[in-house]
Amino acid sequence: MREKFMIKIAHRGVSAQAPENTRAAFEKMLPLDITWLETDIDITSDGQLVLIHDASVNRTSNGNGKVNRNTLQGLQKLDFGEWFSPVYQGQQIVTLDWLIDFINLHQLNVNFELKTDVQGEQQNFYLMRIHKAFLRLNPNCQIIVSSFNVPLLKKFHALMPKVATGLLVDGPITDSHLEQAQAVDAAYIHPDVSFLTQEQARILMNKGFKLNVWTVNDPKTMARLNEWGINAAFTDFPAGVTV
Template sequence: MEHIVIAHRGLSGIAPENTAPAFTAMAEKDVQWLETDIDITKDGELVLLHDNSVNRTTNGRGNLHELSYHDVQQLDAGKWFNPTFAGTTIMPLTDLIQLINQDHLHVNFELKAVFNSDDQNLAGVLLQKFTEALKLIDPASEIIVSSFNPKLLAQFKALNPATATAILFEDAIPTNWLEVAQAVQAEYIHPDAAFLTAAQVAEFTEQGFRTNVWTVNTQDKASELFSWGVHGVFTDFAHELTFQPAFI
């Protein structure tokens, strides 16, 4: 079985997550797969940000969906991680696509749920613009689109039936996982490593799904998971992990 190690928000163990330094370092360290988070400003620009707010990863405050693109471009998205990254900005999706094509990368895009006073309209804009942006990516790049939000993922799949999708599960796998995965026509299951069992991986595989597990930051855990039959792991240290299964 093919295995992959996916750089979680880029090489986020050595550079500020979801920023240009975290992604440009991948080519230097021979990492081919990245994961990132797609969200939208109040004026409809797609940017890379994990949280609903800019508080944790910038020197600013506020909900991204209430800020303009101009607002977020004024923020420092690097100094919080290390002063050497001061001046790093929140990355627009267009810049990442250029890097994906330049460095021949594969990518997992996580679609973030939209929360603001006009969330339904903004979510529609996100899906429309993201669908158009995907057309700019070199067809040689593999793409997976994931979300914790089944409704959002189903809407994306309706617009992009040929693009592989993954349903994300946090904490314990729900008893109706198969119903949810089939409803959104997912090809992948992306579970939380802390709650996953070997038996569940076997069940996912039996039902025809591939499993990519988050977030795995030790080689021992990665090796154990690959021994269970998972396809890939998300990690903050993709340049350090290998996909050698544990000896059992």
């Protein structure tokens, strides 16, 4: 039996217990001995990097509209916690700058997902802003940068080739996904747990890829992936799903 060392990555923070991608969700990691988190980076209309999964604020705030069409000041007026529970009323959108200070202070590791709708020069500006922000990272912090967007991930890799990249895959993994992963020199493939088979995992790992699987909230599935030799699992329950 394999030793139990598969990494658990707190998906958008401890998002089963606090509103996703908020300070509260990240701070809940601290007493849990969880050293990895996952979050999503987008950019406001005035060029500020913020942590939010959706292209719009509708689902996770009391406002509406696209992230890219709002200023940071405008977004900070919204409540990003009450939708989850009245206990979290008043949670504001989190900036990448705040998170970098947080992870440097607590020596955490992060999987950053590039998640934005901006294109062209705006996209290039987005990547340059990320590059500048990452220069503040403590060199002891491990980071992975992942995306479903292959051209965007390829641009990022050209900008920061020493940062490990991961290709996110939604659905069954095909030969084209392997070609895409190789094109961006990805060290990781992030498959959807719903589609990954043991044989597929074995083939990918034999090709030299590390696998970080999303999103695993079932203890039996977590244990099975651990036996397969998976590197890590993204989970909303980092303290409650054991291997």
